Each structure stands twice: as structure tokens, then as C-alpha cells.
Amino acid sequence: MDMAGKRYKAAMAGLDRDAELTVADAVKTVKGNATAKFDETIEIAMNLGVDPRHADQMVRGVCNLPNGTGRSVRVAVFAKDAKADEARAAGADVVGAEDLAEQIQNGDMPFEKVIATPDMMPLVGRLGKVLGPKGMMPNPKVGTVTMDVAKAVADSKGGAVEFRVEKAGVIHAGVGKASFSEDKLTENVTAFLAAIQKARPTGAKGVFVKKIALSSTMGPSVKINTAEVPN
Template sequence: MAKHGKKYQEAAKLVNPDSFYEPLEALEAVKKTAVAKFDETVEVAVRLGVDPRKQDQAVRGVVVLPNGTGKSKRVLVFAKGEKAKEAEAAGADYVGDADMINKIQQGWFEFDVCVATPDMMSEVGKLGRLLGGKGLMPNPKAGTVTFDVTKAVQEIKAGKIEFRLDKAGQIHAPIGKVSFDADKLNENFRSLVEALLRAKPAAAKGVYLKSIAVSSTMGPSVRVNVQTFR
């Protein structure tokens, strides 16, 4: 079992591991227990009552956090002609077609999110192994394969995040930085949970939201009262 340093151990004493906190109270505790010298990310872990092995119980979606994530994402858009111009005007960091595809094939990955117009996907598909392995492949369900490149780029820049069920039946997602006001973190947190509730599969039976915990990158986990959302 991993050993924690003195700062972590002192921070952990500020949280009762057997208690369930209301959302705002939990986030205030996360801010108090952040021990690193950098601006830590506040993360949410949700255990869902679904079977990740069954396709009809998959949970995946996107949500635009009202207060952003605190991190500026570098956006690459695969587009041609007028759509390329739209992407540049919307604030995309990189825009191109064959030139960008070739650049990635050469090992360039200085971007965080990919957007592509549908007419580009036959070419972008050639990068499936390279982009897919890093979770960067454009996907219609995530809103990253679209002709509305202006909306896609602006939402990503504003704080759009994607969530996806992992093999353990959990969702992990960032909701901001510890430097955020607790109220703003709470708004982002509630937006995420509401998006998860909307994404509930019809095949899911029993209790859907089983447990929720919040923590900073280097801090202790704080359990949230799930009854608040039921």
C-alpha cells in the first residue's frame, strides 16, 4: 500500500473518512486539503450501478462546465475551405487537412482535442491507431465530428469535457481547479452530475448513482452524500 507524506497525512485529518458531505461542504474540504504547491485539479469519481460489460448500459456524454475547467485546451480542427476559415475565426489553435494528418503521422501531438468536419473523416480515419490510442479520435457522440465547427471550438474553449464509463463501472472527470471559489466548483459539479443523470441508460436497473467522491490531484478523497441527487 502506498505511503503518503506528512502534508497529506495532516490534510487527511481534516476529513472524516466515515462521513458523507453535502456537495458544497465536500468541495470546501477539498480546497482545504489541497497540499501541493501547484494549482491542483479538482476531480470527481462516480460509481454507477451499471454493467460496463454490456453495450446497452454504456454511459458516455459531454457537458459544458459553466465555469470552465481552469485549463486552456489546444484545439486542432481538420477542415477545408470555408470551414477551415470558420475554425480559425472561432479560435482553433491549429487548422488543416492533409498537412496536419501528415504532421501527426510524423509524431506531432501538441494538441488536446480534435474536431473534424464529416467530409474529412475518411482521411482522419487513417490516424485511427495514433489518435484512438490517446483518446483523441473525433467522435460524433462527443460533438467533435460536425460541420458546426464554430460551436464545437467555442464549447471546448469554454470548458466542455467528455465523460465515459470505465471498465470498473466508474466515471472520472475534472471540474476545475482548487483556486476556484467553492460555489463555482459546486456549479460545475452539479452540471456534471445532471449530465450523468441524463445519460442514464434505459437498461440500467436499481440504484444508478452508487457513490460519489471528490478530491484534488494530490489530496485525500472526500465522500459526497449521494442522496442529494436521488
């Protein structure tokens, strides 16, 4: 049964599914097709030539989008004393230590990002079974285990996007909202592509970026030419 709506079918009718576009043209097309009644997220998906089952082919990191994500991120910070005060001053939504751990164990998690100072990790580590599956376990590789909690909070709220390659070699992330201007979306997509290239692992051989697609929440995807990935 064909479940596609009229809006989606209309958008599809005007697309060349085989065309590989520049970032700017892809943004223009996807933004133009984002006609839902809410502010759709612009999403990027990349197929990489890696096998993440091998440690030297893991692709993971964080990209600070120059124009933010367009969404409000609630941040929890594990810290004590002066570092706790720094986190609160930077705008953290929840700050604590043992009390925060108990809150999480009770299933009360009104936040999307968790940051911790290094001395808090023995405590946070006991929450791995809860935070891990939700993708919220702090990790120094993406800047969420740090003494500079103020910067980490500011980055999280200002446009930091974590990425991690999945089993099939795919990475996907939100890179803005349909309400953003074309220029801002183009800058965000370009920054994300550069971050992926920078995170290329030593074990990656041959073609690293195989495919790139851009879409909105309710719209069809378009292909981006892989030559658009900065070297």
C-alpha cells in the first residue's frame, strides 16, 4: 500500500533522484520541500567506507555548528563545589553529584546531554546501563568529560552535535531547522562534512565518504556530491 502523502508525492515529482547536488543546491531543494506545519529538522546522512567493529575504523566526535541546531538542549552536569557553580552560571539545567545520580537511577531525566568533570566519572560510570543506551554517557572524546564545564555547557546549548558511526557505516545528524536561511544551513552542512573528514580514522582505506543525503523531517532526500567533502 502506498502510504506517501500528497505533499510528499508532490515534492518527489519535482526531483531527479539520481542527481548529485552541491551543498548549496541540496539545501535549497530540501528547504523548499519542507512544507509541513511545524519547523522541520534538516537532517544529513552519510554512508562511510568503514567497519566500526574494528577499533581503528571507529568514527566519533563532535561538530560545533556555526549557526546552532535550532533546538533547545537541556544539560545536566556532574560536578561539585566551584565547578558546580561554573556549570550553573553557564546555564546548566541540572547540576549535582550523588543526588543527581540517584535522580537518574529513579528514571527522572529531564535533559538530553550529560557532562561531567573527570573526578565525577567513578560515580557516573555506575550509571552506564541507564545513560549508555540513551546516548548520554559522558565521554572525553566528544568533550563531555572535562574540567572546562562552562565551555561544555555553552557548546551543548549553542550547537554542538555529537556523531558516531553505526554498525552499517552510517552517520546521521540534525544540522538545523527549515526556518534557517539557506546560507546558514549551507554553513552548518559544510561544517559537519568537514568535521567528519577530520575524524577519518587511521584504519579507513579506499573511499571514505561513499554517499551523502540531505532531507527534512517530512520531505524526500536529495543526494550531495561527495566531492563537496573538504579535504
